[in-house]
Every structure is written in C-alpha cells, then in structure tokens.
Amino acid sequence: MSGRDGERFRCGEAVVVPVHGEIDIATADDMRDRLLGEAARTDCACMVVDLSRVEFFDASGRRALMAAYQRLTRDGRHMVLAEPAPAVSRVIDVLGLSGSFEVYPLVEMALAHTRASARQAGAPGAAEHRTGRFPGME
C-alpha cells in the first residue's frame, strides 16, 4: 500500500473531485465511476477526493474508494483523500482506511503536497486545480 512515507508517482497535476451527499449501497458505485471518469477526462496525474460535503458514508463507500484507488494506481496515477467530513472520519478510523490512503485534513494541504512532489520531480510547479461535481443524493 502507498503511504506517506513513499512517493511512487510524480504528482504534478492534480484534479480535485468533490463528493457530495450520502454514499451507501445505492450510490457508491456511481461515486467510483465518477472518480474514474474524472481521471480519464482530465488525464490527471493525481486526484484529490474532497470528502468535506459527504453526509453519510459506510462500508460500501470504503469499497468504492478502494476500487477507484486500485484502478488509478494500476494506471500509474495517484489518489489521496482530503477533508473528510465527520461521517467519513468515523468510518475511516474504524476500518483503518488511513493505513491505505493518504488522508489530508484540508484540500489545500493535499494540493500543497502535490506541488511539493512536482517540484521534487522537476515538473512545472503549480498543481492544476480543477473541480468536478459529483451528482450525489442531495
């Protein structure tokens, strides 16, 4: 598993994908497809999943995030989680997601990480900050 101690991919361009609403058995696969779709559309090196507006999150959400993470990793891309809402933090803590994902308390901190990684790799400095909207259940 990737962790904070190892940087496996150059992360010069980042796309921020906000996830909204309730993530459960009915919506988790849509979230996974949305993340993978944004990755394909933007051809980003790094995806920051903004979880600040998630209102409910259960093990189905964990499975979907892991599926997206594994797919992006296989494609040589990087995915990190940012700003988990309290509903997400609790599940992350119980299921030990922080051992699998990099989790940043703020989106800006995740982006700062990508910029630092890009500088280390000699890539253009600023992370590209795009947003896409997840059509969750609101």
Added chain:
Amino acid sequence: MDMRFSITLPREAYTVAVMREFLGEALRTGGLCDECVFKILLAASEACTNAVDHGAPAPDYEVVARVDEHSCVLEIAHKGQEFTGAGVPLPELEAESGRGILLMRQLMEDVAFTGAEEGNTIVRLCKRLHENEPPENGRGTSPTVVLC
C-alpha cells in the same frame, strides 16, 4: 419513553437510505442524542446492506426497532439465504459484508445473528443508551408506529 416500530422494505439498494431517513427521524423524535443516532444509523445501514446483498430470493426485508430508556434494539430480518457473520474473525475481514460486520461491532454493544433454524436471517443490534444522557420525552409520548 418506550417506542416500537417496524418497517418492511423492498430488497432494493435505494431502500437503505429510506430506512435511515425513517429510523433517524424516529430516534430523534424519541430524544436520542446525535452520537447515538449516528452510530445506530450506520450500524443499521450495514445490516440492511447485507440484507439487500445476501437476501435473495426474498423480495423484502424487515427492520424492527425497540427503544426504551436503557437501550435501542434493532432486528433486521429477511427470509433469504442464511448469512451468519458470527464466526468471521475481525482481523481478516476482506469481504464487503465482513467490513460491515466490523463496523457494526464497533458501533453497537451487541451484534448477534439468529433465526437460521427457522428459515430467517436476523441480525440483532443492541445499543445501550448513555446513562448520563437518558432519552428525553421528545415531541411525542410513547409513539408506536407500525408500517408493514
């Protein structure tokens, strides 16, 4: 404060959110604290997810809730295939349902799987309510809601 209700839902993914909405409103009306409601709804969501995922060929599943001043007890039942998580070891949980069971065990004081011998699968979730935060009477008095 005593409250009891049951709700029967089609075994479809969208109904898990319906269950949360209904159960959450009932628990808040009954005066449970936000922390208790959060834990109960998350555990119930996992149990209902298992019922939807593993309950074939049953067309529906039932959620029964009983709340008094000491505890909240939920039973999520279906007549589909037997599913028992009783023997699932916590450290080796990889399957989706296993993750859900891990969450249920973390959130509730007691998680039991019963009813297999009668052709039912029943997940029984029990949450003790905070002794220092007893349920208030809420907006109603001992509501009894039965939706079947």
